[in-house]
Amino acid sequence: MKAYEVIYQSIENSILRGEFLPGDYLPSENQYVKLFKVSRDTIRKALNLLMTNGYIQKIHGKGSLVLKREQLRFPISGLTSYKELQNAYGYQSITNVIFLEKIIIDKELESLTGFSVGEQAWKMIRTREIDKQKIILDTDYLLCRFIPTLTKEIGEDSIYKYIEKDLNLQISFAEKEIRVVKLNQEEKQYLDLNPQDTNIVSIQSRVFLANAEQFQYTDSRHRVDKFLFYDFARRNPSTI
Amino acid sequence: MKAYEVIYQSIENSILRGEFLPGDYLPSENQYVKLFKVSRDTIRKALNLLMTNGYIQKIHGKGSLVLKREQLRFPISGLTSYKELQNAYGYQSITNVIFLEKIIIDKELESLTGFSVGEQAWKMIRTREIDKQKIILDTDYLLCRFIPTLTKEIGEDSIYKYIEKDLNLQISFAEKEIRVVKLNQEEKQYLDLNPQDTNIVSIQSRVFLANAEQFQYTDSRHRVDKFLFYDFARRNPSTI
DNA sequence: CAGTGGTCTAGACCACCAT
DNA sequence: TGGTGGTCTAGACCACTGA
Numbered sequence: 001m002k003a004y005e006v007i008y009q010s011i012e013n014s015i016l017r018g019e020f021l022p023g024d025y026l027p028s029e030n031q032y033v034k035l036f037k038v039s040r041d042t043i044r045k046a047l048n049l050l051m052t053n054g055y056i057q058k059i060h061g062k063g064s065l066v067l068k069r070e071q072l073r074f075p076i077s078g079l080t081s082y083k084e085l086q087n088a089y090g091y092q093s094i095t096n097v098i099f100l101e102k103i104i105i106d107k108e109l110e111s112l113t114g115f116s117v118g119e120q121a122w123k124m125i126r127t128r129e130i131d132k133q134k135i136i137l138d139t140d141y142l143l144c145r146f147i148p149t150l151t152k153e154i155g156e157d158s159i160y161k162y163i164e165k166d167l168n169l170q171i172s173f174a175e176k177e178i179r180v181v182k183l184n185q186e187e188k189q190y191l192d193l194n195p196q197d198t199n200i201v202s203i204q205s206r207v208f209l210a211n212a213e214q215f216q217y218t219d220s221r222h223r224v225d226k227f228l229f230y231d232f233a234r235r236n237p238s239t240i
Numbered sequence: 241m242k243a244y245e246v247i248y249q250s251i252e253n254s255i256l257r258g259e260f261l262p263g264d265y266l267p268s269e270n271q272y273v274k275l276f277k278v279s280r281d282t283i284r285k286a287l288n289l290l291m292t293n294g295y296i297q298k299i300h301g302k303g304s305l306v307l308k309r310e311q312l313r314f315p316i317s318g319l320t321s322y323k324e325l326q327n328a329y330g331y332q333s334i335t336n337v338i339f340l341e342k343i344i345i346d347k348e349l350e351s352l353t354g355f356s357v358g359e360q361a362w363k364m365i366r367t368r369e370i371d372k373q374k375i376i377l378d379t380d381y382l383l384c385r386f387i388p389t390l391t392k393e394i395g396e397d398s399i400y401k402y403i404e405k406d407l408n409l410q411i412s413f414a415e416k417e418i419r420v421v422k423l424n425q426e427e428k429q430y431l432d433l434n435p436q437d438t439n440i441v442s443i444q445s446r447v448f449l450a451n452a453e454q455f456q457y458t459d460s461r462h463r464v465d466k467f468l469f470y471d472f473a474r475r476n477p478s479t480i
Numbered sequence: 481c482a483g484t485g486g487t488c489t490a491g492a493c494c495a496c497c498a499t
Numbered sequence: 500t501g502g503t504g505g506t507c508t509a510g511a512c513c514a515c516t517g518a
Binding site: 054057059060065067171172173174175176177178179180196198199201208210211212224225227228229230231232233234235 | 294297299300305307411412413414415416417418419420436438439441448450451452464465467468469470471472473474475
Binding site: 002003004038039040041042045059060061062 | 505506507508509510514515516517
């Protein structure tokens, strides 16, 4: 484990444990240098990570201010898998795989998914049930080149865990688009909708590995009244 | 201007000019060290900025790969003002201020905006017209403590430009929530809606300065069929 | 003024990739 | 094996803050 990651987690934990409250200042960089017996640069890497993740705001000449972080949110933000979110927030939830097959990318799928014509891919459709209501319908395309085997069990647990832990692939970045679209027949069939619903939220993502190759395309459809996207953004990515 | 910012812009421009195409590798860090006559750390800061902004993907042992960047998107992503987006994408658009008054934050507004009871704030309501259709309704609350004067003209140009250039305040970060809500009377009155519309997209943001003080709360409401949120996200904020 | 974070340097060693 | 990016160090100087 890298030094700055260890230090990041140590400081993150001390914030989560409430050792530092919102409005408090963390020890200065030089104090942390003495405490962890590393160079100032290593401390700064850890603090910059805390900053991009919204834990602190560094203020020039003053120090690292601990921020309020709202709890109990359901962020589709960043790049986090459904299962991770479920664990982090402790929601009761069930995933059901209702379709799983190998397909070949054709012209139409190419422009949708970003994969090349002729590539083999897994197509998987899943419902997500929270509080006994099916409110999310996910359609995934995963390249067989990277994910040679895929089962119903993996789909109902966590694909990301499988890819990172078992296949040892490094998920790196994603492009995402969120829009509101008209309900279609499939959603009416598989989801528990409100009678007055005519729209649904669609989140389309293309997900890439560390070598910049795309391995996944997903369209995740959420019942409009259950959808909430939370984002923490910095204006000038001061993450230097 | 800081060295790494100059280098960032220089490389960004060479990508935008098409000197490096998607799939190409940039010169190595050591080559850039010689080219710009700075330390490797300074080059790395510039490259990391390009990476968080989605221009490149660094690949260990290989180099910095130039990524495809989709054009003609309308990202509410990150922290960018409407006017900046409009300039960047060249949309024809008109902003109309339909309400501007000083108000006092009461109990109800406190929980909505995050400001303290008793604070003075500007309340401003604006419509955004694109292609002769009013499709966005913005409601802003701006603390008078930071923005002592506010006019219709500033509201119809760019508040962010005014705050950063004229008032010399540094906008730093924001929390944002996106949801789909039921249309209300105000939106029906001021926006050009489709007859079948029952919902509207609401983007609530709290915006903070570099000293971590909140100066703005905004609820930006978009006609569902015109709403698109584009996001570029990295899994392990490798922005180190 | 002393203490803080922000920038920049020069150098070291490691891990990864291609050949 | 040589080149690439990733981590870490030790030190310098600057800019900002508050007393």
